[in-house]
Amino acid sequence: MSIHFILVLNRQGKTRLAKWFNNNYTLQDKQRFVSEIHRLISSRDSRHQSNFVEYQSNKLVYRRYAGLYFISSIDLIDSELSYLESLHFLVEILDVYFNNVCELDMVFNFYKLYNIVDEIYLGGEIQEISKQKILDRLAYLDKLD
Amino acid sequence: MASLRSFIKAVRKAKTIADERAVVRKESAAIRTSFRDVTLDQTTRRINISKLVYLYIMGEKTHFGQVECLKLLASPRFVDKRLGYLAAMLLLDENQEVLTLLTNSLDNDMQHPNAYIVGLALCCLGNIASPELARDLYQNVEKIITGSNPYLRKKATVVAAKLVEKEPDLAEFFLPKIPQLIADKSPAPLLGTLRLINSLYLYSEESRPVLVKNIPKIVAHLKRVTTSGYQPDYDVMGTPDPFLQVTLLSTLRTLATDDQCPPQYLEEINDILTQVASNLDSGKNAAHAILYECVKTIFAIQSDQSLKILGVNILGKFLSTKDNNTRYVALDSLLSVMNIEPLAVQRHRSTIVSCLSDGDISIRRRALELSFAILNEQNIRVLVREILTFLENCTDNELKPYITSQLTIASNKYAPNDKWHFDTLIRMLKLSGDYVTSDIISSILALILQCNDGELKVHITQKLLSSCLEDSTQYGLSLITVWTVGEYADLILGTNIEVNGKEKVVTDKVILNLIDQLINNSTYSEQETIQLITYILTTIIKLSVKFTDAQSLEHLRVILNSRTYDNNLEIQVRAVEYQEIFAQDNSLKKGLLARMPPPPIKQRESLSLQRTNSKAKKSGASNSASGNSGAATDDLLLDLMDDHDTGRSTSNGNPSDLLSDIFGGSNNTAVPSNGNGANSAILDLFNATSPALDQQAAPPHQDALQAFSNSNVKISFIPKSFPQNGQAVIEALIESNSSSVLNQFQLLIAVPKTQKLSISSTSGGDVLSPGSSIKQVLKLVGNQGAKIKLRVKAKYSNNGEIVEDQFDFGGFPLTL
Numbered sequence: 001m002s003i004h005f006i007l008v009l010n011r012q013g014k015t016r017l018a019k020w021f022n023n024n025y026t027l028q029d030k031q032r033f034v035s036e037i038h039r040l041i042s043s044r045d046s047r048h049q050s051n052f053v054e055y056q057s058n059k060l061v062y063r064r065y066a067g068l069y070f071i072s073s074i075d076l077i078d079s080e081l082s083y084l085e086s087l088h089f090l091v092e093i094l095d096v097y098f099n100n101v102c103e104l105d106m107v108f109n110f111y112k113l114y115n116i117v118d119e120i121y122l123g124g125e126i127q128e129i130s131k132q133k134i135l136d137r138l139a140y141l142d143k144l145d
Numbered sequence: 146m147a148s149l150r151s152f153i154k155a156v157r158k159a160k161t162i163a164d165e166r167a168v169v170r171k172e173s174a175a176i177r178t179s180f181r182d183v184t185l186d187q188t189t190r191r192i193n194i195s196k197l198v199y200l201y202i203m204g205e206k207t208h209f210g211q212v213e214c215l216k217l218l219a220s221p222r223f224v225d226k227r228l229g230y231l232a233a234m235l236l237l238d239e240n241q242e243v244l245t246l247l248t249n250s251l252d253n254d255m256q257h258p259n260a261y262i263v264g265l266a267l268c269c270l271g272n273i274a275s276p277e278l279a280r281d282l283y284q285n286v287e288k289i290i291t292g293s294n295p296y297l298r299k300k301a302t303v304v305a306a307k308l309v310e311k312e313p314d315l316a317e318f319f320l321p322k323i324p325q326l327i328a329d330k331s332p333a334p335l336l337g338t339l340r341l342i343n344s345l346y347l348y349s350e351e352s353r354p355v356l357v358k359n360i361p362k363i364v365a366h367l368k369r370v371t372t373s374g375y376q377p378d379y380d381v382m383g384t385p386d387p388f389l390q391v392t393l394l395s396t397l398r399t400l401a402t403d404d405q406c407p408p409q410y411l412e413e414i415n416d417i418l419t420q421v422a423s424n425l426d427s428g429k430n431a432a433h434a435i436l437y438e439c440v441k442t443i444f445a446i447q448s449d450q451s452l453k454i455l456g457v458n459i460l461g462k463f464l465s466t467k468d469n470n471t472r473y474v475a476l477d478s479l480l481s482v483m484n485i486e487p488l489a490v491q492r493h494r495s496t497i498v499s500c501l502s503d504g505d506i507s508i509r510r511r512a513l514e515l516s517f518a519i520l521n522e523q524n525i526r527v528l529v530r531e532i533l534t535f536l537e538n539c540t541d542n543e544l545k546p547y548i549t550s551q552l553t554i555a556s557n558k559y560a561p562n563d564k565w566h567f568d569t570l571i572r573m574l575k576l577s578g579d580y581v582t583s584d585i586i587s588s589i590l591a592l593i594l595q596c597n598d599g600e601l602k603v604h605i606t607q608k609l610l611s612s613c614l615e616d617s618t619q620y621g622l623s624l625i626t627v628w629t630v631g632e633y634a635d636l637i638l639g640t641n642i643e644v645n646g647k648e649k650v651v652t653d654k655v656i657l658n659l660i661d662q663l664i665n666n667s668t669y670s671e672q673e674t675i676q677l678i679t680y681i682l683t684t685i686i687k688l689s690v691k692f693t694d695a696q697s698l699e700h701l702r703v704i705l706n707s708r709t710y711d712n713n714l715e716i717q718v719r720a721v722e723y724q725e726i727f728a729q730d731n732s733l734k735k736g737l738l739a740r741m742p743p744p745p746i747k748q749r750e751s752l753s754l755q756r757t758n759s760k761a762k763k764s765g766a767s768n769s770a771s772g773n774s775g776a777a778t779d780d781l782l783l784d785l786m787d788d789h790d791t792g793r794s795t796s797n798g799n800p801s802d803l804l805s806d807i808f809g810g811s812n813n814t815a816v817p818s819n820g821n822g823a824n825s826a827i828l829d830l831f832n833a834t835s836p837a838l839d840q841q842a843a844p845p846h847q848d849a850l851q852a853f854s855n856s857n858v859k860i861s862f863i864p865k866s867f868p869q870n871g872q873a874v875i876e877a878l879i880e881s882n883s884s885s886v887l888n889q890f891q892l893l894i895a896v897p898k899t900q901k902l903s904i905s906s907t908s909g910g911d912v913l914s915p916g917s918s919i920k921q922v923l924k925l926v927g928n929q930g931a932k933i934k935l936r937v938k939a940k941y942s943n944n945g946e947i948v949e950d951q952f953d954f955g956g957f958p959l960t961l
Contacts, residue, residue, distance in 0.1 A: 015202050020237075023273060031204050042550055048504030050469040079441070080474055081434035082391040085381065089388075108153055110202055114231050123271035123307045125340050127299060128333045129388045132379045137296075141261060144223045 002124030003083070004058055004073040005033075006090075006117065008106065011067050013038035016106045017113050022126030041069055052080045063087050067103055086126055093120065093134055115141070147172075149195050156203075157930040169205060172196060180213050184432055187220050194232045207236050211243045219250050223262065226254070230265045234272045244273070248281050255285035260294050267297065271304040278310040283319075290322055295334055302326060302337030306344035323355075324447045327362050332379055332389050335366065339396045350898055357403050360410045366419050367393045371424055384431040390405030390421070394438040401446040415449050418442060422455055433463065433471050437478070444482050457482060457489035464496045476500060476511035483518045491519055494941065498528070502534045509535075525559045529569055536576050543579030549573055549621075553585050563598065567605050571622075575612045586621055593629055595743040603640065606633045610651065611642040614659055618668045624680055627663065631684030632741065635691045653697035656688070660704070678716050682708060686723040690734050702727060726826025727885055757821050830941070849878060852954040858913065858939060860892075867959040871929040875957075879919040883943065887913040890941040892921055897934060900927030900961070913941065931961045 005025075008017035016129055025033070040053060041062055053060050055073065061083045064069040070087045074080070093103075093116060098105040106113050117135050121127060128134050147155075152172055159165035176193050179185060194217055197210040214236055218229025232256050237243055247269075254266035267289070270282060286308060289301040292322045305319045319341060326338040342359065360463050370386050370393070379386040401414050422439045425432045442448075443456035460482070463475030479490050479497070497519065500512035504546045512904065513535065520528050529552070536548050552573050560566035570589055574581065581589075596602050613619075613626035637651045649655065660681055669677060685701045692698055705727060708720035726734060849861040866874040877892060890911045896902045903920040913919055925933060934955040941948055 013206065018202055021272065023275075027206070034204065045504075048469070050473040050505055050507060052473055053472065053507065054368070079391060079395070079434060079438055081430060081437050082388065084470065085387060085431050085434055089381075106685065107151065107157070109226060111198060111231060114198075114235070115227070118234075118268050122268055122300060122303045123274070125303050125306065126388055126392075127303050127337060129336065129386070130333065130377050131332070132338075141227070144261060 001119065002074075004075075004124065006073075006121070007034065007037065007069075007071040008113075009034070009038050009041075009069045009071065010103060011042060011069075013042070016068060017110065017117070019114070019117055019121075021121070025101060038069075041071065050085055055140065061087065063091075065091055068106075086120075089129075089131070090117070090120055093131060096131070096135055097138060112142075149192055149199070153199060169200065169203065170544075173200060173205065177209055180210065187217065187222070187225050190217050191225060191228055194228055197236060198228075198232050201235050201848055211236055212246070215243065215250065216530060217914055224398050226262060226265055230269045234269050236272055241762065244275055244278060248278060251278070251282055252285060255282070255289065260297055263289065263297055264300055267300040267304050269385055271300070271307050272381070274304070274307045274311050276311045279308040279315060283312075283315050287318055287322075290319070291325060295329075295331055295563055298326075299337045301336040302334060302341045306337070306340040309341070309344045309348050313348040316345050316352050320345055320349075320352045320355060323359065327359055330366075330369070332386060336389055336392055339363075339392045342396055343399055346403075353403055354405050357400050357405050357407075357410075360397065360400050360406065361413060363393055363397055363400070363412075364413050367397070367417050367421065371421055381431040382429045383426065384429055384435065385582070387431040387434055390435045391438045394421070394435070394442050398438075398442040398445050401442075406446075411447055414442075414446060418448065419452060420454065422459060428466075430468070430470070432476075433468075437463075437474050440478055444478075444485055447792075448866060453486050454489055457486055457493070461493040461496060464493060464500065469503075469508065469556070472500065472503070472508055473505070473511065476508060476515055480515050480518060482509065483515070487519070490515075491521075491524070492529075494519060494524065498531050501531060506541065507569075513548065517555060517909055520555045522559045522561070525555070525561065526565070529556065533569070533572055533576065536573065539577075542580065545577045546582055549581045550585050553581075553588065557588075557592075563596065563601055567593075567601070569598075571605070571612055572708050574622040574625060575616060575619060578622035581621035586624055586878070589625055591624075591744050594632075594741055599636075602633060603636050606630065606637045607640060607642045607651070609657070610637065610656075611644045611649075614644045614655070617659070617662050617666055620669055620673050620677070623663055623666075623677060627660070627677065627680045627684050630659070631687040634688055638691070653692050653694050657697060657700050660684070664704070675713050675716060678708065678711075678713075679719055679895070682716065682719050682723055686726055686739050689727055690731060690738050850954075850956055851951045852935075852956070853939075853950065854882065855950060857881070857887060857943060857948065858941070858950070860937065860939060862935075862957070864955065864957060864959060867961075868959070869929070869959070871927055871931075871961050873925045873933065873959075875923045875933075876923065877921045877923055879911045879913065879921075879939070881915050881917060883913075884894075884915055887941045887943055887946060890919060891941070893938040893940065894923065895936040896925065896927070897931075900925055900931065900933075902926075925961065927961050929961055933957045933961060 002021060004022040005020045006017065007015065007019075009015055013035065018030070018034065020030060027070055037055060037060065040055060041060070044053065046064055051061060051063050053062070053077070057076070058073045059076055059080060060071055060073050061076070061080050062069055063084060064070075070091060072083055072087060074083050094101045094106075094113070097116060098109070099114075116134075116138060119128060147432070152168075155168045155172075156165060159168050176196060179189065179193055181790055190213060194210060194214060197207050197213075201207045210232070214229055214232040216229075218226050218233055220226060220229065233247065237247065240565075251266050251270055254262050255270075257263050257266070260512060267286070270286070272280060283305075286301050286304050290305055291299050292298060292301075305315075309315050309319060323338070323342065323345075326334070326341070329335055329338065342356055346356050346941075350576070367390065370390055376385060379389070381387050397414055401411060405903045418439055422436060422443075425436055440456045440459050443452050450454075457479075460475045460479050463471045466472060466477075476497070479493070483490050495511055497515050500508055501516065503509050503512065506885065513532070516528055516532060532548065532552060536545070536552075539545060539548070553570065556566050556569050560569070570592075574589075593605055596605065603841060607621070609626040609629050613622055617623060634656060638653070640651050641648050643649070663677060664681060682705065685705055687699055689698060692701065702724075705720055705724055708716055709724060711717045711720060727738065729737075851859065851861045853860040859882050861878045863876040863878060864873070865876050866872075877894075879890065879892065881887060888911070890913045894902060894904060903924045905924075911919075932955060936951070936953050938951045
């Protein structure tokens with residue numbers, strides 16, 4: 001029903017964001033997933049292959065933006081197309097928020113990245129679908145305190 | 146203490162992994178030391194925690210900072226709380242005792258006057274909800290869910306959905322809120338409400354009847370969204386609010402598939418689906434996402450015929466797009482639609498076939514699977530031609546065994562005539578004879594043996610011989626050719642065959658050449674070579690009565706002699722025995738080496754490439770009583786060879802296996818009872834002569850419903866008593882399919898929540914030895930008339946390895 005995890009990996013396989021919504025994974029699982037998923041996805045041909053690939057008993061929906069892979073893991077019965085659209089939604093928000101986002105923004109502002117993800121997703125569910133509302137909210141929250 | 150920025154820079158500056166490790170270790174140690182300082186101020190703590198989160202992203206150990214996270218989020222300042230909660234969500238998980246410490250902070254913050262702090266707490270609860278947290282804090286969520294702030298309401302509904310998922314008993318508190326929540330038109334809170342509905346439906350069966358009543362409201366929302374026109378905030382490339390539409394549709398699907406869904410609701414849904422599907426301009430991913438959801442709904446619920454056709458046509462349109470993603474989902478869905486609307490899917494055959502040559506392997510795989518699914522008597526010639534072409538160009542060796550076995554099954558089923566059937570099989574063997582499983586080889590051999598048409602037999606033998614002469618590296622082809630030539634060489638001696646475009650007369654020499662070539666072939670693995678040599682030896686002894694030329698006979702004898710010193714015991718024993726026979730009188734040999742009687746063919750279920758489908762198919766297969774499932778991997782061919790041996794000697798290495806194979810061990814019990822026509826006669830024959838042995842094999846139960854079978858166990862259910870008053874007694878019968886002893890056998894069974902199940906202890910302990918069985922009696926109590934569905938897990942240890950088999954079974958003819 002919901003997203004199991006969202007990963008952002010660069011082409012070398014370094015993690016830029018790891019948000020695990022499914023709490024059943026151990027630290028070892030997570031480390032294994034990251035390296036296996038990187039190997040799986042970076043070997044796929046982006047022009048001739050779809051953005052979906054089955055991994056273990058779930059499906060990975062991913063998309064490459066410049067040097068970064070945005071990946072989310074969903075159930076086999078869930079709609080790949082809409083979760084792919086949702087990844088694009090996340091990237092669009094990042095792009096506006098960081099004003100032309102690049103990998104370095106995400107390295108140094110990783111905590112902001114998590115804050116953004118938390119405004120879009122909650123427990124693996126999409127909670128807000130208006131870009132403007134999210135951006136306004138983020139701007140306001142950053143000013144608090 | 147360095148700042149976060151300089152720490153990140155230091156990590157990035159590290160040139161080698163060892164450098165990076167050193168930086169990380171140093172910083173990690175500094176953070177630990179700093180945490181020990183009781184007078185630590187919140188600012189330093191905040192820097193520490195943010196570094197810790199950075200370490201977390203790098204995959205480092207961060208457990209030592211968990212309590213510090215809690216200290217940080219207990220601070221009254223918003224910045225502290227924000228980072229504290231963020232870190233808590235990442236570093237803590239629901240398995241940890243620290244969570245109990247978190248409860249108090251969450252409780253306080255959810256009652257905080259500042260809405261944003263409440264938001265932080267909700268977000269944290271939603272992410273790391275455990276059953277305990279859910280029970281402790283649901284009241285706070287309940288209050289917020291009906292509050293006035295839409296920002297919090299939206300979060301609270303999603304959190305409520307999570308809490309119900311963790312603790313289904315909470316459904317009773319959240320279900321009454323639905324009427325109020327569903328009336329809200331703003332997209333984000335509505336999205337949350339739909340999540341809550343889904344969660345309630347899935348986890349709380351009692352809530353279902355109430356939830357189904359919300360269908361008209363959801364339909365109304367969907368109607369409003371599709372006709373609302375342009376809303377800049379929720380528009381994605383010209384598609385109005387795709388996320389909400391998708392969720393509305395999937396919620397409708399969940400509710401409308403309920404048994405209690407009244408027909409007038411279904412009508413409404415049919416109307417709205419038509420409207421949604423026809424209003425969308427396709428071409429964009431967002432629009433496709435909605436259409437895809439529509440199609441899934443169309444085929445999940447009871448929809449009109451016209452709507453189903455519309456659904457298949459949408460998928461057909463998807464197939465012809467250039468976008469790989471859209472094609473992928475289309476093929477995926479067509480596979481599942483196949484069972485519902487086979488004819489409509491057939492119409493897109495050419496598009497499906499063209500996807501066989503797609504650039505994307507996963508699309509090719511799905512197209513292949515779909516091609517097999519739409520195969521029937523009418524299109525088999527065309528489709529098989531395409532599939533063989535695919536096989537010829539296929540570089541994915543993993544896929545080949547699937548193709549060969551599917552192709553064998555399909556051509557068994559739909560072949561227009563026998564000649565076509567054999568030509569196809571031989572062509573397949575030539576293309577990928579290295580990738581046929583042993584049971585396919587044995588069933589092809591059985592087919593050849595069963596062929597009664599003398600002319601066709603000549604054709605088959607000729608064709609095999611010429612194919613194998615052209616390419617002797619295809620293992621499966623070589624095995625079958627060697628065997629067939631041994632059996633039927635006399636039919637083709639002196640006839641003409643075509644090898645590499647040249648006419649050739651079949652003589653002793655041609656056959657001997659092939660045998661020499663195969664013996665000297667080094668491309669086979671050791672195991673394959675052993676198997677092939679044993680076949681060749683059998684063929685040689687058979688040829689000894691078919692050849693008349695003294696030189697050829699001498700050649701045969703030389704090969705046989707050379708193997709009497711073979712390193713492999715099986716080969717050596719065989720060679721020595723055959724040598725004995727070789728020297729016997731010709732008339733005796735002729736009797737001994739007469740033609741083999743045709744054996745029965747083992748039925749196989751079609752395979753599936755995908756896990757999801759295979760599950761569905763498996764349960765389907767177990768419902769049909771045909772029984773003998775695909776798990777039977779025993780080698781029929783070996784049986785054939787062994788039959789042969791028993792005529793004279795007991796040279797075979799494992800006589801017990803041999804006996805059970807011939808006399809129909811537990812694997813075969815289904816075959817004779819199904820009455821495979823004349824073929825079972827041979828089994829019956831053997832059965833009749835050995836009543837003592839036959840008793841060993843469990844007699845097939847007339848009323849036993851086979852639920853599951855693999856290479857280790859076979860599980861069937863025998864309905865004992867169905868008085869139709871809400872009770873039932875069923876006997877579970879577990880039989881061994883394995884040749885080894887299975888220890889610690891345990892049967893775990895789950896039933897729907899509304900039913901109660903009690904299981905007796907097993908008869909015969911927990912050890913399952915070959916040929917034995919275990920019985921357990923199940924007593925079920927539930928609502929009268931309810932269907933019986935069992936989820937069964939069989940746990941046992943096979944050679945010290947714990948094995949778990951899980952399956953669902955609902956194939957009882959009677960209800961409670």
